[in-house]
Amino acid sequence: FNIKRICIIGCGTAMHAGLVGKYLLEDMSRVPCDVEIASEYRYKNPIVDDKTLYLAISQSGETADTLAAIREIKRKGGRVAAISNVVGSSIARECGRGVYIHAGPEIAVASTKAFTSQVTALFLFALLIARMRDMSYNLGSKLVTEVKRIPRKVSKILKNADEIKEIAEKYYDYNNFLFIGRHISYPIAMEGALKLKEISYIHAEAYAAGEMKHGTIALVDENMCTVVIVPQDDVYHKTLSNIEEIKARKGKVIAIATAGDKNIEKLATDVIYIPKTDKMLTPLLSVIPLQLLAYYTALKRGCDVDQPRNLAKSVTVE
16 A cells, blocks of 8 residues: 555535545545545645545536546546446546445435445555555454444434434524534534535534533524534543533534433533444434434425425536
């Protein structure tokens, strides 16, 4: 493995998957990783070198900005690869190497299962590189076993969908939401906010939880609902402190927390539990309640969850 750096390129949900991938690659594989918004990257005269792998992520494989970015990288002599869902798509053909996630057709405009599959592909890619470098067989085997358990754990979340529906019906008429998380949960906060915007037409913004005190907390009052992703990981207690700050200002808190966490019930207004897993796999579970929250909120508001206004499934124009 002679790649010194990885640069992930994507738009929207694919870019959020890339941000999760950055944490996976740097934490597990110890490979420096950057994530670029394709629509910005192509216009900034990028520095391209032959020691970097440029990884394009696109569900459709036809995203115009991502395709243009890949063509610019190739023109400058860069090595490209793709993570795509559609076999034979333009981006897959342009890159010539990569993986298909084989998630099957995704009919709704808002991406859900493709995001999960993109993150899974990035996890396996990071695990492969880690094993090629210095990760032990035992640790690698343990992570493979854990990722195989994810479908069963997702099913457990889906069985409790009625609880998420009740929470959605409680907050559906709020006009503003904040989504916060730390470390690998930050891009999941971004994805949760995007889903709520896309299909519920509610203004929602995502922040790294540690940035709350740098301005965002001024927005918190009794009319603001904050969704906090707070699994029991290395930054758990830091995120609990953020919840305390929000509650002190009378803000409402919906917490996405690890099953069995009793501390969170004393702080959050409402709690949605996810099964425990390895911290690197948490995004595959924590994103599901956020997708369901957006879904049930949209239904309650009378929105078309499959064909939201002003949006297209495949953005083939610049």
